[in-house]
Amino acid sequence: xxxxxxxxxxxxxxxxxxxxxxxxxxxxxxxxxxxxxxxxxxxxxxxxxxxxxxxxxxxxxxxxxxxxxxxxxxxxxxxxxxxxxxxxxxxxxxxxxxxxxxxxxxxxxxxxxxxxxxxxxxxxxxxxxxxxxxxxxxxxxxxxxxxxxxxxxxxxxxxxxxxxxxxxxxxxxxxxxxxxxxxxxxxxxxxxxxxxxxxxxxxxxxxxxxxxxxxxxxxxxxxxxxxxxxxxxxxxxxxxxxxxxxxxx
Ligand code: 13P
Numbered sequence: 001x002x003x004x005x006x007x008x009x010x011x012x013x014x015x016x017x018x019x020x021x022x023x024x025x026x027x028x029x030x031x032x033x034x035x036x037x038x039x040x041x042x043x044x045x046x047x048x049x050x051x052x053x054x055x056x057x058x059x060x061x062x063x064x065x066x067x068x069x070x071x072x073x074x075x076x077x078x079x080x081x082x083x084x085x086x087x088x089x090x091x092x093x094x095x096x097x098x099x100x101x102x103x104x105x106x107x108x109x110x111x112x113x114x115x116x117x118x119x120x121x122x123x124x125x126x127x128x129x130x131x132x133x134x135x136x137x138x139x140x141x142x143x144x145x146x147x148x149x150x151x152x153x154x155x156x157x158x159x160x161x162x163x164x165x166x167x168x169x170x171x172x173x174x175x176x177x178x179x180x181x182x183x184x185x186x187x188x189x190x191x192x193x194x195x196x197x198x199x200x201x202x203x204x205x206x207x208x209x210x211x212x213x214x215x216x217x218x219x220x221x222x223x224x225x226x227x228x229x230x231x232x233x234x235x236x237x238x239x240x241x242x243x244x245x246x247x248x249x
Contacts, residue, residue: 002206004036004222004249005163005229007124008236009064009092009210012043019046023053025239030057033246036229039090040236041124044078047086062090062124065098068111080119091116092231093123093162094146096169100130106149113150113162123162124231125150126210127190131170139168140189147193156197164190164207165231171211173233180220180227183209187226215244222249 014022019042030038039060042050051061067077083091093116094109104112109125116123127146129139143166150158166186168178178186187207195202209221210231221227229249235241 002204002228005039005060005206005208006033006036006232006242006246006249007039007041007060007062007090007163007165007208007229008232008242009041009095010043010237011064011097011233013237014043014046016046016049019050020053022237022239023050026059026242027053027057029239029243030059033243033249036246036249038242038246041090041092047083047088051086060089061087062092063088063121064092064095066091066093066112066116066119066121068108068115070115080115080121083121084119089122090124090163091121092165093125095126096128096167096172100169106146109146110149110153113158114154117154117158117161124165124208125162126165126167126231128167128169128172128211134168134170139186143186143190144193147190151197156194156201159194160198160201160204162205163229164205165210166190166207167210167231169211173212175212177212177214177217177221178209180224183221184224184226187224191226213245215241215248218245219248 041062063083066080093112098104113123127143129142191202206228208229208231213230214235
């Protein structure tokens with residue numbers, strides 16, 4: 001049985017004051033979330049503070065990216081070993097904003113994935129199609145290509161060490177959510193593709209949905225058989241909404 005994971009991607013939002021309020025809000029309602037694991041991925045500079053705020057609460061911690069190299073002259077990057085020092089368990093890899101705004105290729109994303117796994121971080125591995133790609137009927141080809149970049153370099157077994165996040169680009173930050181049927185169809189396709197290579201990996205891997213998931217639509221999305229949680233942007237910045245998503249699992 002796959003656990004449900006609700007992870008918040010704060011993106012480049014927050015301040016020292018607001019993260020205090022946000023984390024205290026999440027902690028105060030956490031005991032009502034009984035069927036999901038919760039995690040937060042703050043901007044890197046706030047990771048130490050958030051770690052302190054988490055204390056011994058059952059909230060996972062993740063970064064929003066990780067360097068593909070172990071250490072050295074890589075200005076602006078964060079090493080997996082550094083993130084591990086601050087008890088990060090997760091690293092978002094290949095978010096569509098990284099891919100589209102900062103030019104991260106499938107190959108670079110796969111290398112970042114490899115470094116995360118090698119270092120004991122769990123990649124929250126983001127994949128998903130643009131609106132243009134969906135409208136031209138190539139959604140499955142796109143997610144397949146993005147996954148193959150990892151499978152072809154690290155084997156299908158590597159996928160068992162990550163959490164996949166299917167995030168249709170057209171649903172991110174737009175208020176437009178994939179319908180439960182649309183999301184389930186892509187999740188089932190992904191699991192089916194993996195099952196053809198390794199049934200055990202396919203059965204084990206959590207596949208989260210991301211893209212305007214909120215307190216109102218979460219229950220229906222999370223009730224789909226192949227949707228194992230959510231990667232939440234905007235709604236993860238409001239404790240009551242983030243908790244409501246967790247409670248609807
Ligand atoms: P929104 O929930 O704001 O659409 O963002 C989704 C996302 O990109 C999570 O990584």
